[in-house]
Amino acid sequence: QVQLQESGPGLVKPSETLSLTCSVSGGSISSYYWSWIRQPPGKGLEWVGYVDYSGSTNYNPSLKSRVTMSLDTSKNQFSLKLNSVTAADTAVFYCARSVGAWSPWDYWGQGTLVTVSS
């Protein structure tokens, strides 16, 4: 059974960089597309972007200037960096898997709350 687990600091200061990792178990990180999705407290869902098995990326234009995603096949992990954060970036961040760029997500992580505050 494939499992995804997000990890990273739960508190980030304004203007700093938010860094999260998603560890994948029960399956290889190769041959899939790996997304980050976020949800501010009490609000809806927003797709942040994806990194695919080759390391190619596709970001939401609303965040593109601040986002970097990468893959670490040796650790079966992928990561998200969001720089210059503000309080508006406070959210639960989820990682998720899809088999293709135009495929639905089939596995999700449980989510991790990141709060931006001084």
Add this chain to the structure above:
Amino acid sequence: DIQMTQSPSSLSASVGDRVTISCRASQGISNYLAWFQQKPGKAPKSLIYAASNLQSGVPSRFTGGGSGTDFTLTISSLQPEDFATYFCQQYHGYPLTFGGGTKVEIK
């Protein structure tokens, strides 16, 4: 961006009721639509993909329909465990986008 509009934003219903949630896309998305259920403090759970295909393990009381711009999620007989928030999501075009959610509450 493709805008996804869900209605209603919330509804109250009783156990055993038939419930229908609507989702409209701002442009045609064929059947590239998924439905998710989310309970407080939990990750979204996939219910339906490709507009009408039930994910493995999802009860048959959940039905998805529609194509193009108009879609529905129907729960044929609401159960206590179905009280949650439901989201639609399109994967036809980037950026991927979600509906605003429909909260199903106990009457």
